[in-house]
Amino acid sequence: MEKSYNKLLKGNKLFAESKLFNDPDYFKNLSKGQTPDYLWIGCSDSRVPANEITNTQSGEIFVHRNIANLVIHTDTNLLSVLEYAIKYLEVKHIIVCGHYGCGGVKASMTNTYHGFVDNWLRNIKDVYHKNKSELENIEDEELRANRLTELNVIEQVRNLAKTTIVQEAWTKRPLHLHGWVYGLDSGLVKDLSVVHDNMEDIDKIYQFTFPTKN
Numbered sequence: 001m002e003k004s005y006n007k008l009l010k011g012n013k014l015f016a017e018s019k020l021f022n023d024p025d026y027f028k029n030l031s032k033g034q035t036p037d038y039l040w041i042g043c044s045d046s047r048v049p050a051n052e053i054t055n056t057q058s059g060e061i062f063v064h065r066n067i068a069n070l071v072i073h074t075d076t077n078l079l080s081v082l083e084y085a086i087k088y089l090e091v092k093h094i095i096v097c098g099h100y101g102c103g104g105v106k107a108s109m110t111n112t113y114h115g116f117v118d119n120w121l122r123n124i125k126d127v128y129h130k131n132k133s134e135l136e137n138i139e140d141e142e143l144r145a146n147r148l149t150e151l152n153v154i155e156q157v158r159n160l161a162k163t164t165i166v167q168e169a170w171t172k173r174p175l176h177l178h179g180w181v182y183g184l185d186s187g188l189v190k191d192l193s194v195v196h197d198n199m200e201d202i203d204k205i206y207q208f209t210f211p212t213k214n
């Protein structure tokens with residue numbers, strides 16, 4: 001029986017061939033380096049691939065994905081990606097993209113034990129708790145989950161704005177943070193218009209004063 005993963009290897013050959021057919025230097029040029037303008041922080045969900053849903057090519061988006069697109073200020077993986085993207089790739093925009101129908105968001109709304117992942121999802125429970133009255137006024141469960149998905153994205157954009165990495169960048173150059181939600185059933189992105197451009201957009205207690213060099 002043919003191994004199912006062979007499909008991926010065959011697919012890869014097709015991919016490489018078709019790229020070369022259109023542009024014989026495609027990979028030669030890509031291998032020279034990357035200068036993406038965007039950092040994408042999205043959900044690991046297999047139905048939300050950054051390049052595919054934005055109709056972009058390899059080299060255009062630097063990507064970090066985790067369950068339910070969370071920005072946790074102690075996540076060394078996320079922070080390393082963030083610093084690299086800002087400091088060395090000099091991305092101009094950071095997009096947190098959630099998606100309606102997110103399994104992580106839905107799971108966080110239950111009391112069911114799933115395993116270690118519940119400690120991760122706890123961060124979404126905190127978003128729920130913070131917005132409890134608004135959410136519990138929404139009777140329809142799906143609509144409530146949709147709203148929590150949006151509130152979660154908004155919170156993660158805020159979390160980005162609270163990092164020393166983003167704030168230090170703001171002292172030197174423009175950097176725009178965006179919150180989006182992708183619709184699995186429509187294929188369309190909703191821009192939540194929660195752009196953060198400087199630290200004035202967050203509460204004073206989170207604003208750092210950076211030492212000035214003499």
Ligand code: CO
Pocket residue numbers: 043044045067068069099101102103104105
């Ligand atoms: Co998800």
